[in-house]
Amino acid sequence: MQTVSTRADLANALTLLKSGGKTLALVPTMGALHEGHLTLVRQARAHADRVVVSIFVNPRQFGANEDLAAYPRQLAQDSDLLRAAGVDLLWAPTVGAVYPDGYVTTVSVPGLDTMLCGMQRTGHFDGVATVVLKLFNQVRPDVALFGEKDWQQLTIIRRMARDLDLAFPAAGAIIGVPTVREADGLAMSSRNRYLSADERRRAAVLNQAMRRCIGAILAGDAAGPALDMLRRSILTAGFDRIDYAELRDADTLAAAVTHADGRLQSDRATRLLVAAHIGRARLIDNMAVEPAMATLPEPATAP
Numbered sequence: 001m002q003t004v005s006t007r008a009d010l011a012n013a014l015t016l017l018k019s020g021g022k023t024l025a026l027v028p029t030m031g032a033l034h035e036g037h038l039t040l041v042r043q044a045r046a047h048a049d050r051v052v053v054s055i056f057v058n059p060r061q062f063g064a065n066e067d068l069a070a071y072p073r074q075l076a077q078d079s080d081l082l083r084a085a086g087v088d089l090l091w092a093p094t095v096g097a098v099y100p101d102g103y104v105t106t107v108s109v110p111g112l113d114t115m116l117c118g119m120q121r122t123g124h125f126d127g128v129a130t131v132v133l134k135l136f137n138q139v140r141p142d143v144a145l146f147g148e149k150d151w152q153q154l155t156i157i158r159r160m161a162r163d164l165d166l167a168f169p170a171a172g173a174i175i176g177v178p179t180v181r182e183a184d185g186l187a188m189s190s191r192n193r194y195l196s197a198d199e200r201r202r203a204a205v206l207n208q209a210m211r212r213c214i215g216a217i218l219a220g221d222a223a224g225p226a227l228d229m230l231r232r233s234i235l236t237a238g239f240d241r242i243d244y245a246e247l248r249d250a251d252t253l254a255a256a257v258t259h260a261d262g263r264l265q266s267d268r269a270t271r272l273l274v275a276a277h278i279g280r281a282r283l284i285d286n287m288a289v290e291p292a293m294a295t296l297p298e299p300a301t302a303p
C-alpha cells in the first residue's frame with residue numbers, strides 16, 4: 001500500500017492505479033479505524049479493481065465546541081490495518097493540501113442539512129459535503145462507500161451527487177454499507193472510545209430500545225407512544241439527554257406519515273433515527289423500520 005499526502009503524489013499514484021482501465025473505489029474516513037471501516041474496505045474491493053482510502057480529520061465539519069482537538073488520530077495504526085486489508089492507496093492529506101490559503105468555497109445541501117444532527121451541529125453538513133466533494137474531485141473514483149450509520153450524511157452526499165450531476169462517482173455509485181455492530185447491538189463508532197466501562201454497558205440500551213420501538217410500531221402501536229417509550233428507556237439507562245428520536249422517510253428524511261390514529265403508514269421506506277448523549281459521547285444510530293430490525297441481540301453475547 002502506498003501512502004501519499006500531497007496533491008502531486010496523489011495524481012501520480014492515481015495514474016498508476018488506473019492504468020489499464022482499472023476501476024477505483026474510494027472509502028472516505030477520518031481515521032481511528034474500526035471494524036465498520038474495514039467492512040467498507042472489504043465491500044469496496046468487491047466493487048472495483050483498486051481501493052483508495054482517505055484519512056482526513058476535516059476541521060470544517062466540527063463545531064466550535066466539538067471534539068476536533070481530541071478526535072483520535074492514529075495514522076500508523078490505521079495504516080497497518082489498511083495494508084492488512086489490501087488497500088492500494090492511502091490518501092492522508094494535510095489540512096493545507098485540502099484547504100490551501102485563500103480557500104473560501106462551501107457546498108451546502110439546504111433543508112437536509114439543518115434537520116436531525118444539523119439542528120445541534122450548525123454547519124456540520126456543509127463541512128461534510130464540502131470535503132466529500134473535494135475528495136471525489138481529487139480521487140475521481142468510480143464508486144464510493146459510506147456507512148449507513150451516518151444515514152443523514154449518506155442522504156446528503158447522494159443528493160449532492162444527484163443535484164450536481166457528479167460523474168466520479170455518479171449518484172448511483174454511492175454505496176451505503178449496513179452498520180456494523182458490537183455483539184450487544186451498539187453501532188461501531190470511533191467515538192465509542194470516549195465511553196467509560198459503565199457508560200459502554202449502558203450504551204447498548206440505545207439500539208436495544210430502538211429495536212423494541214420498531215417491534216411496537218410494526219405490531220400496530222401508534223408512533224408517538226412508541227417513540228415516548230424509546231426516549232424513556234434511553235434516559236432510564238443513564239443517557240444524559242436525547243437530541244432527537246424520530247421516524248423519517250428513508251429517502252427524503254421528511255417526517256414519516258401516520259394515519260389519524262397515529263399508526264405509521266407503511267407504503268414508504270421509513271427509518272428510525274436517534275442521537276443521544278452519554279458521558280463525553282454523543283451516539284447516533286438509525287435502523288430501517290422492518291421486521292428484521294425488531295430482533296434483540298442475544299443477551300449471552302453482550303460484554
Ligand code: PAF
Pocket residue numbers: 028029030056058061128131132150153
Ligand atoms: O463519516 C466520516 O468519517 C466523515 O464525515 C467523512 C465522510 C469522511 C467526511 O469527513
